[in-house]
Amino acid sequence: MSITHFKAMLVTENTDATFSREIINRELTALPEGEVLIQVKYSSLNYKDALSASGNKGVTRKYPHTPGIDAAGIIVKSSNGKFHTGDEVLVTGYDLGMNTSGGYGQYIRVPAEWIVKLPENLSLRESMIYGTAGFTAALSVYKMIHGGIKPDAGNILVTGATGGVGSIAVSILHKLGYSVIAATGKAEAKEMLLQIGAKDIILREELNDQSGRILLKGNWAGVIDTVGGNMLATALKSTNYGGSVTCCGNVASPELLTSVYPFILRGITLYGVDSVMCPMDLRLELWSLLANEWKPLQLEQNVEEVSLDGLDKKIDLILQGKLQGRTIVNLDL
Structure with a gap:
């Protein structure tokens, strides 16, 4: 060589x-x-x-x-x-x-x-637009779907929506027909989030509950959380009965202070998402979906x-x- x-x-x-x-x-x-x-x-x-x-x-x-x-x-x-x-x-x-x-x-x-x-229908460049962030987003969506959350179930919250994982999750969910509410700390990013498929945005300050209440009004059929910390704790307390929440990040905080009540009173499920050691059979399935049915029209955006x-x-x-x-x-x- x-x-x-x-x-x-x-x-x-x-x-x-x-x-x-x-x-x-x-x-x-x-x-x-x-x-x-x-x-x-x-x-x-x-x-x-x-x-x-x-x-x-x-x-x-x-x-x-x-x-x-x-x-x-x-x-x-x-x-x-x-x-x-x-x-x-x-x-x-x-x-x-x-x-x-x-x-x-x-x-x-x-x-x-x-x-x-x-995979076919995916270029080398496109595969890296996804990268680990896109693959993690896909794995999060996959777990939420397999938790029984369908497009007609209600609003899906995506936290950290302007980041790599969050923005691709918004795009995939939109492609699949879900109603997406994008949470961000960047109010100036509203137009971008609407363009990639969010129905509306919510500022992260609204997801920082300090009330001490064990449950909040149910707002979300499902949650794709990318940040952790109190935003995830707040999302858990405000997820609808039978909802599914996925967790893949800790940029806000690695700590999760919560109670059993969202789980035993509303029957919600919290899925951990690890893309690093994802089994190869599921890895191949997800990359095929990203190349085909789940490929957002706005991937290059x-x-x-x-x-x-x-x-x-x-x-x-x-x-x-x-x-x-x-x-x-x-x-x-």
């Missing part, structure tokens, strides 16, 4: 316990052992990527490190019979970008069992494409809670 070096973001821990990010030419031999070598064409930016890129030891234990929990590209070399040179594939979840060199480099080397062949060099500023913005929609990374730029 002629390639010996590739362009990558490298995060380094400094002697004063700070962390720095730079774009370097990295040696191919620096990649971990694995069955499949992939030339990465696109990656995406998720909150977890920003944590890894800023030195969060809860995400990435050892530095120097190349983040990027998502990657889509073309197989260069494979020792596994399921995959062949030239196959278009994607990888999300597992250990990619956490402690395994990730998608913010032009090459990754990973185990075959992490890899999904790119509110998407910004950047190079590796342009990624640094976006990482800071997502950590500050100021990034809207999806940011994808073109590794060829």
Whole structure:
């Protein structure tokens, strides 16, 4: 193989316990052992990527490190019979970008069992508009639907609706005929949320109940929560009888202070959503849905494409809670 070096973001821990990010030419031999070598064409930016890129030891234990929990590209070399040179594939979840060199480099080397062949009707670029955020949104919607919540059940609340998971959840639910109320702290984002499928918006201050009441008026047939904390606790107390709530994030807080009453008096169900270790059979089913029946008409809306060099500023913005929609990374730029 002629390639010996590739362009990558490298995060380094400094002697004063700070962390720095730079774009370097990295040696191919620096990649971990694995069955499949992939030339990465696109990656995406998720909150977890920003944590890894800023030195969060809860995400990435050892530095120097190349983040990027998502990657889509073309197989260069494979020792596994399921995959062949030239196959278009994607990888999300597992250990990619956490402690395994990730998608913010032009090459990754990973185990075959992490890899999904790119579904028909989905491009490499589109797969990274989804990325882990879109896949998590799909898994959340899937669990809510399998909890028995149909489009005619009533309003569905989506929290953190301008973020990656939330915005794609809004779009998918709209495509499937649900009535979506989008919760956000950004009043200026109302027009964008309406364009991607929200029926209306609600400001997050209205979902921060401090009354101490065990139950609130039922407003939601289902909830896709992406933020955690008191917003999730408030949503639980205001979900209708028999409703389904999914939980996938902790950007507001990892703590959940609630009571048993929403569960034993209204019979609601709270589903935990983990996209990292999602079983491969369900993973393949969801990617097929995202490529076909669940693919939003507005998938390209509110998407910004950047190079590796342009990624640094976006990482800071997502950590500050100021990034809207999806940011994808073109590794060829």
